[in-house]
Amino acid sequence: xxxxxxxxxxxxxxxxxxxxxxxxxxxxxxxxxxxxxxxxxxxxxxxxxxxxxxxxxxxxxxxxxxxxxxxxxxxxxxxxxxxxxxxxxxxxxxxxxxxxxxxxxxxxxxxxxxxxxxxxxxxxxxxxxxxxxxxxxxxxxxxxxxxxxxxxxxxxxxxxxxxxxxxxxxxxxxxxxxxxxxxxxxxxxxxxxxxxxxxxxxxxxxxxxxxxxxxxxxxxxxxxxxxxxxxxxxxxxxxxxxxxxxxxxxxxxxxxxxxxxxxxxxxxxxxxxxxxxxxxxxxxxxxxxxxxxxxxxxxxxxxxxxxxxxxxxxxxxxxxxxxxxxxxxxxxxxxx
Amino acid sequence: xxxxxxxxxxxxxxxxxxxxxxxxxxxxxxxxxxxxxxxxxxxxxxxxxxxxxxxxxxxxxxxxxxxxxxxxxxxxxxxxxxxxxxxxxxxxxxxxxxxxxxxxxxxxxxxxxxxxxxxxxxxxxxxxxxxxxxxxxxxxxxxxxxxxxxxxxxxxxxxxxxxxxxxxxxxxxxxxxxxxxxxxxxxxxxxxxxxxxxxxxxxxxxxxxxxxxxxxxxxxxxxxxxxxxxxxxxxxxxxxxxxxxxxxxxxxxxxxxxxxxxxxxxxxxxxxxxxxxxxxxxxxxxxxxxxxxxxxxxxxxxxxxxxxxxxxxxxxxxxxxxxxxxxxxxxxxxxx
Numbered sequence: 001x002x003x004x005x006x007x008x009x010x011x012x013x014x015x016x017x018x019x020x021x022x023x024x025x026x027x028x029x030x031x032x033x034x035x036x037x038x039x040x041x042x043x044x045x046x047x048x049x050x051x052x053x054x055x056x057x058x059x060x061x062x063x064x065x066x067x068x069x070x071x072x073x074x075x076x077x078x079x080x081x082x083x084x085x086x087x088x089x090x091x092x093x094x095x096x097x098x099x100x101x102x103x104x105x106x107x108x109x110x111x112x113x114x115x116x117x118x119x120x121x122x123x124x125x126x127x128x129x130x131x132x133x134x135x136x137x138x139x140x141x142x143x144x145x146x147x148x149x150x151x152x153x154x155x156x157x158x159x160x161x162x163x164x165x166x167x168x169x170x171x172x173x174x175x176x177x178x179x180x181x182x183x184x185x186x187x188x189x190x191x192x193x194x195x196x197x198x199x200x201x202x203x204x205x206x207x208x209x210x211x212x213x214x215x216x217x218x219x220x221x222x223x224x225x226x227x228x229x230x231x232x233x234x235x236x237x238x239x240x241x242x243x244x245x246x247x248x249x250x251x252x253x254x255x256x257x258x259x260x261x262x263x264x265x266x267x268x269x270x271x272x273x274x275x276x277x278x279x280x281x282x283x284x285x286x287x288x289x290x291x292x293x294x295x296x297x298x299x300x301x302x303x304x305x306x307x308x309x310x311x312x313x314x315x316x317x318x319x320x321x322x323x324x325x326x327x328x329x330x331x332x333x334x335x336x
Numbered sequence: 337x338x339x340x341x342x343x344x345x346x347x348x349x350x351x352x353x354x355x356x357x358x359x360x361x362x363x364x365x366x367x368x369x370x371x372x373x374x375x376x377x378x379x380x381x382x383x384x385x386x387x388x389x390x391x392x393x394x395x396x397x398x399x400x401x402x403x404x405x406x407x408x409x410x411x412x413x414x415x416x417x418x419x420x421x422x423x424x425x426x427x428x429x430x431x432x433x434x435x436x437x438x439x440x441x442x443x444x445x446x447x448x449x450x451x452x453x454x455x456x457x458x459x460x461x462x463x464x465x466x467x468x469x470x471x472x473x474x475x476x477x478x479x480x481x482x483x484x485x486x487x488x489x490x491x492x493x494x495x496x497x498x499x500x501x502x503x504x505x506x507x508x509x510x511x512x513x514x515x516x517x518x519x520x521x522x523x524x525x526x527x528x529x530x531x532x533x534x535x536x537x538x539x540x541x542x543x544x545x546x547x548x549x550x551x552x553x554x555x556x557x558x559x560x561x562x563x564x565x566x567x568x569x570x571x572x573x574x575x576x577x578x579x580x581x582x583x584x585x586x587x588x589x590x591x592x593x594x595x596x597x598x599x600x601x602x603x604x605x606x607x608x609x610x611x612x613x614x615x616x617x618x619x620x621x622x623x624x625x626x627x628x629x630x631x632x633x634x635x636x637x638x639x640x641x642x643x644x645x646x647x648x649x650x651x652x653x654x655x656x657x658x659x660x661x662x663x664x665x666x667x668x669x670x671x672x
Contacts, residue, residue: 028380029485032565034418034549035384035478037485040376044364047383047460048371049427049475053467082370091385093429093473124383131389137429137473139385142371149365149373213370229368 005105006098010128013102017109021116021123026088026143029124036124038089038141045088046142046149048079054134062177065104067192068136069111076140077119078196078214078277084150084205085142087121087198093137094128108136111193119198147205153229154210155282159299161234163280164204164292165197166190167219168243168266171273172250183253186246196277200292204281207289212281217274220318220325226282227317234282236297236320241267271325341441342434346464349438353445357452357459362424362479365460372460374425374477381424382478382485384415390470398513401440403528404472405447412476413455414532414550414613420486420541421478423457423534429473430464444472447529455534483541489565490546491618495635497570499616500540500628501533502526503555504579504602507609508586519589522582532613536628540617543625548617554610556654556661562618563653570618572633572656577603607661 005013018031029037038045050072052058058068077087092112096105116122121140155161173191176183196214204212211226223234243266251265282299283289302317316324341349354367365373374381386408388394394404413423428448432441452458457476491497509527512519532550540548547562559570579602587601618635619625638653652660 029487033485033488034415035382035421035476035485037419037480038381038383040379040381043376043379045374045376045381045425045477046371047374047425047427047475047477049429049461049473050463051429051431051465051467051471051473053431053465053471055468056466079370083373085371089381089383091383091475093385093387095387095389095469095471125385127386129387129389130392131387131469131471132391133431133467133469133471135387135389135431135467135469135471135473137385137387137471137475139383139427139473139475140371141381141383144373149369149371151365152369 003102004098005096005100005102008102013105014128017105020109020113022113024122027122027124031123031125036089036091038124040143042144042146044144046080046083046085046144047139048076049137049139050076052136063192065107066111069108070115070193072136072138073112073115073119074194074196075216075277076138077121077198080140080142081196081198081201082212082214082279083142083144084147084201084209084212085144086202087119087140088143089124089141090116090121091124091139092126094126095131095133095135097132097134098130100134150205150209150212150281152211152213152226155226155230155232155299156210157232157299157301158285159210159282160285160287160295161236161280161282161297161299162289162293162295163278164200164294165278166195166244166276167215167278168247168269168273168276170194170275171269172247172254175254176250179254181253184246184249186244187250190276194275194277197279200279204279207283207287209281209283212279215274215276215278215280218272219280220271223280223318231302233300233302233317233319234297235300235322236271236318238267238321240294240296241270243267243270271320339438340434341432341436341438344438349441350464353441356445356449358449360458363458363460367459367461372425372427374460376479378480378482380480382416382419382421382480383475384412385473385475386412388472399528401443402447405444406451406529408472408474409448409451409455410530410532411552411613412474413457413534416476416478417532417534417537418548418550418615419478419480420483420537420545420548421480422538423455423476424479425460425477426452426457427460427475428462430462431467431469431471433468433470434466436470486541486545486548486617488547488549488562491562491566491568491635492546493568493635493637494621495546495618496621496623496631497572497616497618497633497635498625498629498631499551499614500536500630501614502531502580502612503551503614504583504605504609504612506530506611507605508583508590511590512586515590517589520582520585522580523586526612530611530613533615536615540615543619543623545617545619548615551612551614551616552610554608555616556607559616559654567638569636569638569653569655570633571636571658572607572654574603574657576630576632577606579603579606607656
């Protein structure tokens, strides 16, 4: 069975796969040894890791192998960008059943390779093992180019909150796939292959961002981390959350009736939907933001109090128009 | 169900777990942000990743959660040591069924923490997700302290081959567990918690090692990589492979009859058994090796030819007493 990875064998597959990866100036020693050696020019390395599990984070019937490859890279290099860093290296652990077609592994590899080219990082190492559950573990490395990392805890009252990239499209795409409804291609493709605005992470750092993260669990839930880490609150302005046309189209297809209901449903997906990997950041008041950064709210003082919202230590430090939002996102393990 | 990780919830578990990890001077920014920041003092980072899958790399009935934590760290920092580097940071991806007891996750964490203390590295980040298959993904980072990495491809004819650490004990421990036979504690514990000689990786680099790796798949199979990468052959001297007393005891318990048969079986486990994570290296002839480095063979010229052995491009570039060994180790995916 040469057309399954069990038939081909681990070493043959690794050889076939690693030959596909181009190198970059950051790769001092690439795949094939006990460990890789990656450049860390300023004496620091940014590092993050994520797991993707079939049936939980992707489905083979909804996403191609190439999509999954793109996404595995995108969600990790988005974390690198969210620190204000430049992607450098990537390590991939690949656990798969022995009956997985070799073609799936090769298409996945092609997706990884192509998304690395977009982000500017290189695959430097990995591991390949057998498992009943197809699982992909990605570790991404990055370079701060001498700057301080943009952490979650630096937002100060008065700061402007702005995002760049997409919000809600991935969640809409997932909802369409779950219901088996055809819908706007932008939403489906954003779910399958999110397109984080990698280079804008470095841009935000240069603009003086005081806090930043990528939106993986949902805008409100993720901004909650910024609030709790920084001891602040954030109020979002729903009028500033302008839905992408494809998002409005998707919520209409999904059953929102009339323009008012559609707009409301679209904004709900923008504040609660995850996995677009937009970058959201706080900037000092008066920062001249390029047009692709959308101002959507402001950082407020927890002592000031807002009707309906709680303090920084409360369950709900992020409000929309001064009120608690309805849905705060997902907790991957929570039952029911 | 607060006593399962599904009942406790992802964020609560992450908070509970990460509070257990001490920091080190290498940790510039630890867990809790989009990514960690780790020191890379000489402008390079060594990085490696491994997956451990329940039922394939460990069994909950044979190993405690604490054992698995130790082992996950050990096999990754062994790869860092095998480059001649010092362990710095560790990232852990944890994919688990929602009915996994919280106590298991906490004991695993304790094992990770304790092995990090032995190796000298710190946990800097991770990810926690749900999965039907308990899977642990570890990425280890290291610091070369200004030295060149000790690669696999530098061995030259005339070099001495030597190892430090244990060989065969883990394989004997696994064989005992598989057969349900009680045996020497050293073998069982080496399988459950391998003890790589971390600091001797840096020592080997300082001594001028021309090639090095850690023994994960078996001595002969792993030295085959050194041969193919360097275009050389290696001949091992079976008389120099002196079995640990516990290994002799284990093979006797496992059924080897008489001292001759026991010695032969023990040497077979030393050359074919994996997962002890001993370090094996090639050194220039005349290198003054400390006593804990055991000389076991030499690097030979592929053009010279050895009766019964092949050239570097052949299937079997590693010989024992000039002959092909019987068992070359495992290929994780190969069927049958």
